[in-house]
Amino acid sequence: MIFKKFNIENKKARDLIPQAITILALLSVIIYFATNAQINMGNRGISFGFGFLNQEASFDITFSMIEYDGSHSYGRAFLVGLLNTILVSAIGIFFATIMGVVVGISRLSDNYLIAKVAEWYVEIFRNIPLILQIFFWYFAALRALPLPENGISFYDISFLTIKGWYVPKFIWTNFNIFLLSVIAAFIAIYYINSYATKQREQFGKQIPATIISFTALILIPLITFLFLGVSLTFEYPVLKQLSPTVFTYAGGVSIIPELIALALALSMYTATFIAENVRAGILGVGKGQKEAAASIGLNKNQILKLVVMPQALRIIIPPTTNQYLNLTKNSSLAAAIAYPDIVLVFAGTALMQTGRAIEIISITMLTYLTLSISISIFMNWYNKKMAIKEK
Amino acid sequence: MNLIAKPSKENIRTYVPIGLSLVSLSILDVFANAFFNLNLMAFFPSQLNYFLPLILGFIGFYLIRIEFSGVRSLDILNKNINSNNFNALLTLFTIFIIIKSIPPMLDWFILEANFVGNSKDDCTGDGACWVFIKVWFNRFMYGLYPDAEQWRINTAFLILFVVVGVSFFVTEKLKKYFIFFLVFVFPFLGIKLISGGSFGLEYVESAAWGGLSLTFIISAFAILFCFPIGVILALGRRSSLPAIKYISIGFIELWRGVPLITVLFMSAVMFPMFLPDGTFIDKLIRVLIAITLFEAAYMAEVVRGGLQALPKGQYEAAKSLGMGYWRMNALIILPQALKLVIPGIANTLLALVKDTPLIFVVGLMELAGMIGLAKTNPKWLGMAMEGYVFAGLVFWVICYAMSRYSQNLEKKLSTER
Numbered sequence: 001m002i003f004k005k006f007n008i009e010n011k012k013a014r015d016l017i018p019q020a021i022t023i024l025a026l027l028s029v030i031i032y033f034a035t036n037a038q039i040n041m042g043n044r045g046i047s048f049g050f051g052f053l054n055q056e057a058s059f060d061i062t063f064s065m066i067e068y069d070g071s072h073s074y075g076r077a078f079l080v081g082l083l084n085t086i087l088v089s090a091i092g093i094f095f096a097t098i099m100g101v102v103v104g105i106s107r108l109s110d111n112y113l114i115a116k117v118a119e120w121y122v123e124i125f126r127n128i129p130l131i132l133q134i135f136f137w138y139f140a141a142l143r144a145l146p147l148p149e150n151g152i153s154f155y156d157i158s159f160l161t162i163k164g165w166y167v168p169k170f171i172w173t174n175f176n177i178f179l180l181s182v183i184a185a186f187i188a189i190y191y192i193n194s195y196a197t198k199q200r201e202q203f204g205k206q207i208p209a210t211i212i213s214f215t216a217l218i219l220i221p222l223i224t225f226l227f228l229g230v231s232l233t234f235e236y237p238v239l240k241q242l243s244p245t246v247f248t249y250a251g252g253v254s255i256i257p258e259l260i261a262l263a264l265a266l267s268m269y270t271a272t273f274i275a276e277n278v279r280a281g282i283l284g285v286g287k288g289q290k291e292a293a294a295s296i297g298l299n300k301n302q303i304l305k306l307v308v309m310p311q312a313l314r315i316i317i318p319p320t321t322n323q324y325l326n327l328t329k330n331s332s333l334a335a336a337i338a339y340p341d342i343v344l345v346f347a348g349t350a351l352m353q354t355g356r357a358i359e360i361i362s363i364t365m366l367t368y369l370t371l372s373i374s375i376s377i378f379m380n381w382y383n384k385k386m387a388i389k390e391k
Numbered sequence: 392m393n394l395i396a397k398p399s400k401e402n403i404r405t406y407v408p409i410g411l412s413l414v415s416l417s418i419l420d421v422f423a424n425a426f427f428n429l430n431l432m433a434f435f436p437s438q439l440n441y442f443l444p445l446i447l448g449f450i451g452f453y454l455i456r457i458e459f460s461g462v463r464s465l466d467i468l469n470k471n472i473n474s475n476n477f478n479a480l481l482t483l484f485t486i487f488i489i490i491k492s493i494p495p496m497l498d499w500f501i502l503e504a505n506f507v508g509n510s511k512d513d514c515t516g517d518g519a520c521w522v523f524i525k526v527w528f529n530r531f532m533y534g535l536y537p538d539a540e541q542w543r544i545n546t547a548f549l550i551l552f553v554v555v556g557v558s559f560f561v562t563e564k565l566k567k568y569f570i571f572f573l574v575f576v577f578p579f580l581g582i583k584l585i586s587g588g589s590f591g592l593e594y595v596e597s598a599a600w601g602g603l604s605l606t607f608i609i610s611a612f613a614i615l616f617c618f619p620i621g622v623i624l625a626l627g628r629r630s631s632l633p634a635i636k637y638i639s640i641g642f643i644e645l646w647r648g649v650p651l652i653t654v655l656f657m658s659a660v661m662f663p664m665f666l667p668d669g670t671f672i673d674k675l676i677r678v679l680i681a682i683t684l685f686e687a688a689y690m691a692e693v694v695r696g697g698l699q700a701l702p703k704g705q706y707e708a709a710k711s712l713g714m715g716y717w718r719m720n721a722l723i724i725l726p727q728a729l730k731l732v733i734p735g736i737a738n739t740l741l742a743l744v745k746d747t748p749l750i751f752v753v754g755l756m757e758l759a760g761m762i763g764l765a766k767t768n769p770k771w772l773g774m775a776m777e778g779y780v781f782a783g784l785v786f787w788v789i790c791y792a793m794s795r796y797s798q799n800l801e802k803k804l805s806t807e808r
Contacts, residue, residue, distance in 0.1 A: 019634035026638060033665040040664050110476045112471035114483045127790035130781045132759055136783060139766065140776035324795040329650035335752065347656050357660040365649045365657070372648035 019388065030375035033065060037358060044355070050363075052354050055080070059349050061340045063256050074350050081345035082367065088262050088341065089328040095267035096327060099272025100320075107279050118275070126272040131333055133269055138261035138337045145257075148246040159237060163248070165255040174230045181228075185220040189213040216352055258339035261330065270327045274320055281316035282308075314386050321379050330369075344369060397427075398457045406454045407465065417444035418486060425491050430485055439611075452479035460604055477654030511771055523774040525779050527765045534601015534741045534756055544604050547581040578615060582608075589803060597675035603785065605757040606747045609679060613743055616683045618736075621690025626720060628691065629698055639691075644753075645686035659753040678750050686743045693735035697728035733804060739799030741790055748786075758782050 053075040065079045065087060094229060106118035116386055125133070142163065143344040146152060151161035156165040172178065196209035235250030285308050293307040334341035335348060342364060351360045398406045420802070421444050423429040432443050452473050460466055461746040463599040465578070495634050503518030506525070514520035554577065558569035588594035600608070627639030646654070658681035659674070666672070701724060729736070751760035762778035765771055 019632050022638060023634050036665050036667050040668055043668060059518075109478075109481075110471070110474050111481055114478075116483050117485055123789065123791065127787050127794060129748050129759070129786050129790075131748045131751075132779060132783050132786060135763070135775075136501055136779040140779050143775065228655065332650040332652045333653060335751070343650075343652055343656070347653060351660065356662055361653065361657050361661040365653050368650060368653065369645065369648040373644065376644075 024204065028333065033125060041358075046355065048358065052356055052359070054094060055354075057350065057353075059353065061342055061345055061391040062338075063259065074142050074346075074354070078342070078346050078363070081340060081342035084339070085328070085331055085334075085341040085343075086343075088259060088266070088339065089324075089335065091259075092261045092266035092270065092327050092331065093324050095263065096270040096274055096323070097320075098266060099271035101278055103271060104275035104278025105282070106277060120273045122275055125268050130265060130269045130330055132335055132337060133265040133331055134261055138257065141255045142261055143276075147247070148249060151249075151304060157234075157236060158252070159239075159249060162247075162257070163254070164257050165260060166249040166252045168236050168255045169234045171235055172230070173232075174228065177224050177228050178230045179252055181221045181224045181230075184219050188216050188220065188233060252265050256339070257338050258334070262334050264341050266327055269330075270323050273323045273326075277316050277323070278318045281312040281314075284315045285311045306311055318379060318383055319384075321375065325375055328371060329368060394568060395517035398454050400457060403457055403462075406457070407460075408478055410454030413447045413454070415451075417451065417483070418490070420444045421487050421490050425494050430787040438574045444487065445480075446472055449476075452482070463721075465780075470753050490511060499807045511774075519777050519780070520774060521777065523765070523771055527761075527771075530602060530765065531758055531761050532602045535597070535599040536595060537593075540595060541586070543584050543587070543592065545651060547584045548604070548607070551577065551581065565665065574615065574724055578612065585681075597673050600675065601756040602761050603758045605755065606744070609675075609682065609747050609750065609757070610740075610744045613677055613686055616679075617687040617690050617743070620683065620687035622694050622725065624687060624691035625694035625698060627694055643688045643691050646685050647692070651682070651749055652752055653687055654685050655749060655752050657681065674753060675755065678753055678755060682743070682746065682750075686739060686746075688741070688759075689739050690736070691734050693739055694728065697730075698724065699734035700731050701728055730804065734797055734801045737793065737800065741793050741797070744785070744793065745790060746783060758785060 013127055038048075047223040056070070056075050056317065057074045057077045058070045059077070061068055061077065061080055063084065066076075066080060068080045068147055070077055101120055103118045106114050107122070109115045109118070145160060145162045148159070148161045148163055151159035152167070154157050158165065160166075171308055192212050193209050194208040195220045199205040199207055215224040225232075235251045237254075239247060289307055289311065290303055294302040331341060332343045335344040337346060347364045351357060354360070398410075421429045421538055423431055430440070431736075432440055433513060433723070435443060453476070455465065456469055456473055456475075457465065457480070458469070460469075468764040473479050484702070500516045504514040504521055505514040505516050505518070506521050507513065508522045510522070511520065513522050529541075533544060536544065554569060558573070561569065584592070584602070586595060586597065614734040615617065623645055624639050627635050628643060630636045630639070657679060658677040663672075694714075703789055705723055706719065709807060712774055714723070727741065747757055751763065754765060759779075759782050762775075762782050766775045766778050
């Protein structure tokens, strides 16, 4: 009885007590860990700090997109790892999206065989752990490729071998101008599309914006080739003998098998999830919507573009972004096959050399965390913007 | 003018037999080519020869595409695989690819594969060397657990299966005790049985555990612990008390934002730094804590989905009956919310099982890790394909069964509502 009275009259106090207890518990755990860490680091003669990032790393990385060798700093090694993570994620996202859309649409095909094949693709690749798929491609499938001297040749331009895939190297002159022209093309496309939307909504005029956009995308960069001195030549890989038995390719770019295996496994695995999202999105648009659109005289393309896709995309995009995020996080499995991503380079080699577990693991986790949280903030904003505004 | 009339109901008697025989001929050609290395149409020029099955099949499919033919089976066939030219092409491609890929697969898996023997030298065929799996099977299942003690793992799992099996058939009243036993008694009993150290059982350190049984042990414990933690986090995230709410959000987003592999690294190299010097926590336990907390965050988000889906009236009704926070959640809210998200929970558990192979990064070896060990054994080099195909099959069967079960559960529950 007394307790009940206490409850009602002191609602504020009642709310305060559990919160205070939680905060205190959390603080004491943090303090306990921090003091232990301090003592442990003191015993080992290391002090907390990020100064080591400027020290010479003195280890090599097998694959780097920026200039790097052992004489560069740990900070530079971190950057190399980060770029490699971004590279494999971007490749994975690109192919996973294409495959996911194709498989997702195939699952809804009229054709029984195609629908079944797509369904089994999803069932098979979704239910095998990703790490096993990576191991399979890397240790089993790609190891069955031939040695460089009899590599599989694609019209003598690129060669697929056990040591990697050798592709021609792009040699640009005035690449900056080309890049600027591409950016300019995209800006132009943005304005063309917003102008077309405005014309359609205000005056009911149809402007073939898609065709104009494509033309702009091709034409504007083309102009730079013709008039502004941009040129592109290729350097083809050529077989070179190192010793009587060892061959390799000189020139060109070598895509290492680790990257191929990882990108392949990541995109095939994530494609199954994207396919399910695409299927759900298309199924989620009611039949009545299409019929209503047809009855007000829109043609088939307009129905798809103006009625079905906007609604389907509203369903598809949020879970698909989640899958992109998962793919990026899953790319950390690279460590298992020694693809030099951020986990292997930084949380692996650099940690082993410096012994700075707390700093390095924190930086690694923080990197992923920043990525995830910024994407989820963006998604929340996007969802709010796209949500149906009910009146 | 009408030399070739459009296939229609009038000429069905001439077109369908011709069309069907063309389609069968094209499939037969590919079949003979794939299985017996015969080329039925070798008398044609080689370039035409290559595309001939496709062309014949395509013409055949065109001829039998008759709408409302009045023949039921023909209509079904046309509707499902032959509704237009594009579909007919896709059908032909799919059939050809399937036929073409069967013989090499069959060869590798069965016909050319080796099943008898005890060493790599017994593998003489071109196909898979299943001898590898046979010889290492014990290791793949039990890791480095001593052979003489393996009955303990078997017993533990046998008890589990028997209790779970029996609990399906007993009355509701008895079921409670079964569940109590499974959740509160069996985990400790089972772990004692497997680790030993008392009751005259020899102590087996956790570093020796491994193989598929370790996958099951880790999955089972992580499921057991991540569920209540997830529910508490979900309630915390929906709490009206700001401190509890934001701590829960921070905790959930922290784990959800990082890959499991970094969490495992943390448990292996960073966590010991946070403990007093000299304290040692078993590696397996550290990994278990890491996986549990990681999956609990995902579980929390699933449960939160269920909590949000419940209409407000349920909360108000419970409060108007004079229930407090805990009673309201335990008796009214959670039973309904959890039922709503059973598919989500099943998916999280599935993800958990699929994540267990990652523990290799801290040196624990379940099935995939044991295969990695076996394939680097000097006597068994070059067996990666067999090993990973085997592991893939095992995991696929487990995960597929789980996903089917959860789909059935979903269907069953959705009809009830």
